[in-house]
Amino acid sequence: MTRPVAELTNVSRIYRMGQNKVVALDDFSFSFGRGEYWAIMGSSGSGKSTLLNILGCIDRATTGSYRVDGEETSELDDDDLSDLRSRRIGFIFQSYNLIQQLNVLENIQVPLFYQDDPPEDGPERARALAERVGLSGRLDHRPRELSGGQQQRVAIARALINDPAMILADEATGNLDTKTAGEILELFDELHAEGKSILLVTHEPEVGERAQSVLRLRDGRIDTVQEGRQAGA
Numbered sequence: 166m167t168r169p170v171a172e173l174t175n176v177s178r179i180y181r182m183g184q185n186k187v188v189a190l191d192d193f194s195f196s197f198g199r200g201e202y203w204a205i206m207g208s209s210g211s212g213k214s215t216l217l218n219i220l221g222c223i224d225r226a227t228t229g230s231y232r233v234d235g236e237e238t239s240e241l242d243d244d245d246l247s248d249l250r251s252r253r254i255g256f257i258f259q260s261y262n263l264i265q266q267l268n269v270l271e272n273i274q275v276p277l278f279y280q281d282d283p284p285e286d287g288p289e290r291a292r293a294l295a296e297r298v299g300l301s302g303r304l305d306h307r308p309r310e311l312s313g314g315q316q317q318r319v320a321i322a323r324a325l326i327n328d329p330a331m332i333l334a335d336e337a338t339g340n341l342d343t344k345t346a347g348e349i350l351e352l353f354d355e356l357h358a359e360g361k362s363i364l365l366v367t368h369e370p371e372v373g374e375r376a377q378s379v380l381r382l383r384d385g386r387i388d389t390v391q392e393g394r395q396a397g398a
């Protein structure tokens with residue numbers, strides 16, 4: 166395998182609800198290689214979102230070690246973790262999660278606002294990315310003036326603004342019609358071809374087939390690993 170972009174070792178995530186506890190990830194170890202394109206699949210409740218949220222530094226493991234791009238996260242405080250997240254990770258949500266008060270150009274730059282030392286060329290980068298995802302004619306629009314597919318393109322441009330080590334997407338096409346979803350998946354194919362690491366959670370087999378490799382979860386553990394399939398094969 167190539168050098169890991171994300172490496173989990175004995176990671177558990179336990180949710181405590183009063184007397185009850187849910188073991189959403191159960192002593193989970195896995196490495197995702199740099200430049201790889203993985204689909205994470207498994208039935209509802211199997212731990213896909215829990216895993217992706219830990220990978221995205223949105224959530225923390227209860228126990229275990231998680232390294233992003235070689236950097237151990239379990240020792241970081243919340244500020245350092247969110248700085249790491251904004252610099253190294255691009256996260257794409259099913260429901261886009263754009264800020265309604267900001268226009269397209271501003272939304273794309275949001276991850277820069279979380280950085281200790283933001284770059285000066287934010288607006289130029291955002292403009293180039295808007296063009297990249299086919300939105301150069303919409304820079305002044307607010308999210309509610311855009312279609313779902315266009316909003317997801319804004320979210321993808323936002324995920325790319327820091328040239329992250331990896332792109333994570335949780336059911337990113339779940340709210341879109343087949344044609345629009347296909348266009349978004351084509352963007353992921355292009356990003357993968359350019360060398361980006363992509364980890365995508367989906368329950369749709371057609372979406373899973375676009376990825377190179379499939380990791381299937383069951384009850385917070387690895388069920389099957391199908392590695393190294395050629396995209397489209």
Ligand SMILES: Nc1ncnc2c1ncn2[C@@H]1O[C@H](COP(=O)(O)OP(=O)(O)OP(=O)(O)O)[C@@H](O)[C@H]1O
Binds near residue numbers: 180187207209215
């Ligand atoms: N915030 C939470 N508090 C308590 N339990 C949670 C929480 N989030 C998830 N869980 C539980 O952890 C388990 C894994 O949930 P997770 O959301 O990771 O599943 P998933 O595979 O993403 O499912 P889906 O396909 O429905 O999105 C489930 O049993 C769920 O009920």
Ligand SMILES: [Mg+2]
Binds near residue numbers: 213214215
């Ligand atoms: Mg989920």
